Amino acid sequence: MSMVFTPGDGVVIFSSKEMLNVDTCSLVLSSKNIAHRIDREPDGSASILVAPDLEEVATEQLKRYFQENRNWPPKTETAEIEPLATAPPTILAIGAMALFYMVTGPFQTSSPWFVNGAGNSREILYGGEYYRLVTALTLHADFSHLAGNCLIGGFLLHFFLQINGTGLGLLLLLLSAATGNYLNVLIHGPGHIFVGFSTAVFAMIGMLSMHQIIEQRRPFGIKMIVPFMAGAALLAMLGSSGVRTDLGAHLFGLLSGVGFGVISGIGQIQKIRKSSFLQTCAFLVALFTLLTCWNLALAI
Secondary structure, three states, rough: EOOOOOOOOOOOEEOOHHHHHHHHHHHHHHHHOOEEEEEOOOOOOOOOOOHHHHHHHHHHHHHHHHHHHHOOOOOOOOOOOOOOOOOOOHHHHHHHHHHHHHOOOOOOOOOOOHHHOOOHHHHHHHHOOOOOOHHHHOOOOOOOHHHHHHHHHHHHHHHHHHHOHHHHHHHHHHHHHHHHHHHHHHHOOOOEEEEEHHHHHHHHHHHHHHHHHHOOOOOOHHHHHHHHHHHHHHHHHHHOOOOOHHHHHHHHHHHHHHHHHHHHOOOHHHHHHHHHHHHHHHHHHHHHHHHHHHHHHHOO
């Protein structure tokens, strides 16, 4: 409720250049039936005045209002995962894969690298040589096979490591790709030979897709299916290309990536990406796993 005062008979109890605050205080006073007046100044500011006998009660009402609403609106937490500030060592990772190809060369049935390190479903299922699930990721059938994985995989790897960090990112990539290879082995049964980093490439697509869904926080909607549509399109274009690569490895790499993408969104896992110490530990675990797998392969 507002009223008219004669000049000099009003007491200023609130003043601000933000008219929203002035109007809010006016509403508070009106809700308590406290008579008041708003005076607007040429500089854009405004003041609320009340009669002298109402100064104490009006001031108390405004004080209570500001105390009760001091934390309003509440801060909302978001699921968005900001990229890490440090640049991921994408060139080093891709360079290492290319350098290793220079050592192993293209696929040859007589090469000890491929005889002992290529994915062989019979040896994995019946010989217990599970290290092949990892070593096969580092071998390539020919230069075009390597180049395709380096170009596409390098592009995805950069963003993937930027989101998860080098240590956690490489560990998740290794585990998801190995899981995708194992699922493919179970489906194919004995007699299936495979090599290549492609399973890891599609695992990254799956994990990046889940990252997008978790970030948007919408279980249903167009933004949920766009990453899967992109992954499916890439699967259709590249899934069956390359010597001794197969559609199944790419498909199960994608599905495995989706599963690990859900796991990577867990709060406890996200704590790792923010800790330099835990990132270093994850990197060492990934490196130790890779070296151990190759050590087991070449020890035979």
